Structure formats: C-alpha cells, structure tokens
Amino acid sequence: MSEDFQTAFWEAKRAMAEASEAAYRRHGVRSGQQFILQCLWVEDGLTPGDIASRLHLATPTVTNSATRMEATGLLVRRPHPTDARRVRLFLTRRGRELRHAIDAEMRQLTDRALGTLSEGERTELVEHLKAIRLNLKGAQSAGAAEGRPEATGSGAGTP
16 A cells, blocks of 8 residues: 555656646746745745745745746845845736736646546545645654654754
8 A cells, every 4th residue: 555655646746746837837937936926926025035934945045046037027126125135026017917827727737637526525635635744744743853864854874
C-alpha cells in the first residue's frame, strides 16, 4: 500500500503541477510567481519580506522573483515610505488584470482534475489531503522537538 499511495500521490501532484505551470506560462507567469501574485492580489504594496513571511520563503527568493516579474511588467518597486532600505511591490495594470484570467484557468483545471468525482467525493478528497498535510506536519514537528535532523530539514551531520 505504501508504494501504491506514494506513486499515485506523486504522479497526481506532478500532473497537477505541470498543468498549472502550463496555464501560468500562457500568461507569461513563471513557476512560483503565481504565489507572489496571489499575495499582492490580496494586499498590494507588500515588501518582499512581508511576502516571504507569508509564503514561508527566504526574502532573497522573493526579491529575485520580483526582479524577474518587474522585467516582464507584472509589478513595480517603489520606495518604502518610512524606511529607505526597503521597497514595496505594487502590481501593474497587467499584473492586476491577470487575476481573472488565471482564476478562470485554475477553476477549469480543477474541474478537469476532479471531473470524475462527485461533489461529496471532492469534499472528502480535500479533507483527506488536509489530514495528510497535518499528519506530516505533526510528524515533522515531533521530530524537530526530538532533535532529529531529517525532521527539521537541517540535514545529516548538522549540529
């Protein structure tokens, strides 16, 4: 059962990721940039650090993506009003307008992915996926509390 689950889960995750990335690429959005867009669609004018915190990423990761996004006309940087060392990221008109197109594509993709499932089965699937995430996060947290490197992501041999 373990191999069957892991294979099926990995293959479904990969297929969903590939289809999602193809949809984003059709709109000039690179993989991972959709998460920055989603943050700014909710609250425009965040700093790279704000976004990094919300996405559980390192600030340089967001800064590098923002540089590419600015070059393609998705956002602009503006000085922070009270801290000259920081910048705020604002969506351009193009970046704001992408929300509707991308949301529509993601709804279509979800409908395609779940097309053979009833409404009840869709709800159950989402609940099962949430439970899996919590099971794994709980195991990771427990391992971190016990000091196991594989649970903390620090790697073998790290003090």
